Amino acid sequence: MRDFATMSPAAVRSMIRQGKWAKPTAGMANGFTQANLAILKKELAFEFLLFCQRNPKPCPVLDVTEPGSPIPRLVAPGADLRTDIPKYRIYRHGELAEEVTDIVKYWEEDMVAFLLGCSFTFEYPLMNNGIPIRHIEENCNVAMYKTQIPCIKAGRFEGPLVVSMRPISEKDVIRAVQVTSRFPSVHGAPVHIGNPESIGIKNIHQPDFGDSVTIKDGEIPVFWACGVTPQAVAMQVKPEIMITHAPGHMFVTDVRDEQFGVL
Amino acid sequence: MRDFATMSPAAVRSMIRQGKWAKPTAGMANGFTQANLAILKKELAFEFLLFCQRNPKPCPVLDVTEPGSPIPRLVAPGADLRTDIPKYRIYRHGELAEEVTDIVKYWEEDMVAFLLGCSFTFEYPLMNNGIPIRHIEENCNVAMYKTQIPCIKAGRFEGPLVVSMRPISEKDVIRAVQVTSRFPSVHGAPVHIGNPESIGIKNIHQPDFGDSVTIKDGEIPVFWACGVTPQAVAMQVKPEIMITHAPGHMFVTDVRDEQFGVL
Numbered sequence: 001m002r003d004f005a006t007m008s009p010a011a012v013r014s015m016i017r018q019g020k021w022a023k024p025t026a027g028m029a030n031g032f033t034q035a036n037l038a039i040l041k042k043e044l045a046f047e048f049l050l051f052c053q054r055n056p057k058p059c060p061v062l063d064v065t066e067p068g069s070p071i072p073r074l075v076a077p078g079a080d081l082r083t084d085i086p087k088y089r090i091y092r093h094g095e096l097a098e099e100v101t102d103i104v105k106y107w108e109e110d111m112v113a114f115l116l117g118c119s120f121t122f123e124y125p126l127m128n129n130g131i132p133i134r135h136i137e138e139n140c141n142v143a144m145y146k147t148q149i150p151c152i153k154a155g156r157f158e159g160p161l162v163v164s165m166r167p168i169s170e171k172d173v174i175r176a177v178q179v180t181s182r183f184p185s186v187h188g189a190p191v192h193i194g195n196p197e198s199i200g201i202k203n204i205h206q207p208d209f210g211d212s213v214t215i216k217d218g219e220i221p222v223f224w225a226c227g228v229t230p231q232a233v234a235m236q237v238k239p240e241i242m243i244t245h246a247p248g249h250m251f252v253t254d255v256r257d258e259q260f261g262v263l
Numbered sequence: 264m265r266d267f268a269t270m271s272p273a274a275v276r277s278m279i280r281q282g283k284w285a286k287p288t289a290g291m292a293n294g295f296t297q298a299n300l301a302i303l304k305k306e307l308a309f310e311f312l313l314f315c316q317r318n319p320k321p322c323p324v325l326d327v328t329e330p331g332s333p334i335p336r337l338v339a340p341g342a343d344l345r346t347d348i349p350k351y352r353i354y355r356h357g358e359l360a361e362e363v364t365d366i367v368k369y370w371e372e373d374m375v376a377f378l379l380g381c382s383f384t385f386e387y388p389l390m391n392n393g394i395p396i397r398h399i400e401e402n403c404n405v406a407m408y409k410t411q412i413p414c415i416k417a418g419r420f421e422g423p424l425v426v427s428m429r430p431i432s433e434k435d436v437i438r439a440v441q442v443t444s445r446f447p448s449v450h451g452a453p454v455h456i457g458n459p460e461s462i463g464i465k466n467i468h469q470p471d472f473g474d475s476v477t478i479k480d481g482e483i484p485v486f487w488a489c490g491v492t493p494q495a496v497a498m499q500v501k502p503e504i505m506i507t508h509a510p511g512h513m514f515v516t517d518v519r520d521e522q523f524g525v526l
Contacts, residue, residue: 046309049316050327054337061316066418074317074415152337155329181526184447188525262451262525263444 004028009076009252013084022086022101024248026120033186033257034250035062035075035115036227037085038234039103039243042067045112047155048234052114054152058161058229060117060185062253068109075253081113087246094238103243111243117186118227118250119164121257125179131172134213141210141247142166144226148200149191151233159233162209163191163199164226167219176222185260192223199223268293272339272515276347285349285364287511289383296449296520297513298325298338298378299490300348301497302366302506305330308375310418311497315377317415321424321492323380323448325516331372338516344376350509357501366506374506380449381490381513382427384520388442394435397476404473404510405429407489411463412454414496422496425472426454426462427489430482439485448523455486462486 004012009029015021025034040048045067052059063074070081083102090098090106100106119142123133135142142164149161168176173193181189196204204221205212209228215221231244245251267275272292278284288297303311308330315322326337333344346365353361353369363369382405386396398405405427412424431439436456444452459467467484468475472491478484494507508514 042309046305046312049309049312050329053312053316053324053327064313064316066313178526184525262447263441 005030009254010078012252013076013079016086017080017083019101025086025250025252026248029252031124031256033062033075033253033255033260034118034120035253036118037081037243037245037251038114038116038230039081039111040114040234040239041108041241042110042112044156044237044239047157048114048230051151051154051157051233052116052230054154055229056184057188057191057225058151058227060187061114062117062185063115065113067112070107070113072113072115072253075115075255081251082107085245085249085251087249089244089246091235091239091242091244093240094235099246106241106243115251115253116227116230117260119187119224120250121186121260122180122183124257125183126176129175129179131168131176131179134167135211138213140213143207143211143213144209144228145196145201146208151229156237157233159229159236161191162226162229162232163223164210165204165207165221165223167213167215168222169219173220173222180224182261182263184262187225187227190222191225194220196221267291272517273341275515276339276342279349280343280346282364288349288513288515289511292515294387294519296325296338296516296518296523297381297383298516299381300344300506300508300514301377301379301493302344302374303377303497303502304371304504305373305375307419307500307502310420311377311493314414314417314420314496315379315493317417318492319447320450320454320488321414321490323450324377325380325448326378328376330375333370333376335376335378335516338378338518342514344514345370348508348512348514350512352507352509354498354502354505354507356503357498362509369504369506378514378516379490379493380523382450382487383513384449384523385443385446387520388446389439392438392442394431394439394442397430398474401476403476406470406474406476407472407491408459408464409471414492419500420496422492422499424454425489425492425495426486427473428467428470428484428486430476430478431485432482436483436485443487445524445526447525450488450490453485453487457483459484
């Protein structure tokens with residue numbers, strides 16, 4: 001069996017492109033940044049880019065393709081976003097229509113692909129700092145919640161901030177803020193520490209997306225802006241067509257996580 | 264005489280709007296971020312925003328208005344970009360056509376205004392760290408140079424990186440990197456330290472823009488990405504109309520410099 005963790009990003013993408021891998025990408029090409037995908041028609045692209053620019057914590061833009069080009073020149077010039085992700089979701093008018101393993105036949109000449117940072121990138125540095133990540137320990141999805149914090153509107157794009165929550169031991173909270181602050185391109189510092197109700201979360205044990213995780217005595221819930229936000233906001237605009245990665249089936253870039261550290 | 268340094272940003276803008284101030288804004292409303300202005304038609308706005316997203320060091324976006332709106336909602340919701348800058352330049356097909364003190368009659372319903380970070384914001388923290396700024400000591404403009412470093416192309420926008428140079432004493436160079444790294448929204452860390460020829464600058468005493476400054480023994484030239492870059496690049500596209508601030512006549516935002524610190 002191949003050791004997926006030590007494969008190069010190009011080798012991972014080639015395996016996916018050849019149809020030999022259609023599963024989640026966690027743990028593959030370790031140390032290289034994985035990204036969320038959102039594809040929209042050019043007609044909506046300016047507003048969406050503006051939304052991302054105004055809301056950089058939930059929508060950290062890593063790359064945007066030229067209209068009609070499926071090549072992410074900044075983060076993986078040798079890749080093709082139509083084939084190099086294991087699983088895609090096609091949404092029509094805001095409703096999930098299909099799940100497919102490539103989007104060659106859906107690609108149109110006026111499409112623009114957005115690659116957005118994902119929290120995988122800051123979870124490694126947290127663990128490297130001795131801060132355990134509960135949903136990894138419990139082998140489930142991160143817990144995600146809709147908040148009452150509004151995003152800043154851009155054109156037709158508006159809606160609440162979605163956050164992910166990681167329980168952090170009191171002694172580690174300050175270090176967790178420091179470590180994730182280094183990575184503004186992948187959500188950066190937390191948006192809230194402590195009382196879930198302050199940001200409109202009624203029941204911490206009932207996440208809106210993902211799985212509920214154990215919060216132990218002496219731990220504080222710490223909330224980070226989440227990449228589900230731009231997808232949720234875009235769905236509400238009910239675009240004629242929107243294509244995303246399937247959850248967990250990310251795009252593996254050629255950029256090392258550390259290269260996104262601002263210091 | 265009013266003490267301009269301690270005036271609020273709103274008071275400075277109001278004075279400008281009333282036609283009572285048409286001079287440079289350096290030293291006004293100290294501690295509040297001043298910004299570069301670039302106004303383009305919507306038809307070019309997506310490509311220009313993409314160019315900024317791909318080249319964040321020379322083009323750090325602080326705010327982008329909705330098409331047709333002159334209100335910078337993020338950084339100064341009470342301001343009007345048509346009247347609140349002391350002096351504007353109107354460029355037609357890439358050529359300077361006029362210099363005016365308001366742009367009310369030039370504003371069109373399909374215009375988009377970009378506010379970009381400026382190096383004023385990181386010069387204060389440098390001085391606060393005991394690092395003198397030569398062009399301020401010599402009461403002249405910062406020295407700026409075209410380099411051989413290409414920006415990353417976006418649509419029709421392409422061209423070389425323009426840098427500003429500050430001579431820094433050897434003992435202060437590391438601290439200067441640290442201090443400016445905290446402020447990625449206003450050009451951030453330097454792009455080059457030392458030998459000017461490595462980045463294509465033939466004669467350090469002949470800047471392409473601004474003024475030549477003294478480099479003393481024991482000082483090293485340190486180069487930062489410069490906000491002249493996006494203007495120079497945009498001119499080459501020869502847009503039908505483009506409006507910018509006049510050099511030194513900046514937009515004063517409501518945001519404190521420290522709020523742009525990432526840590």
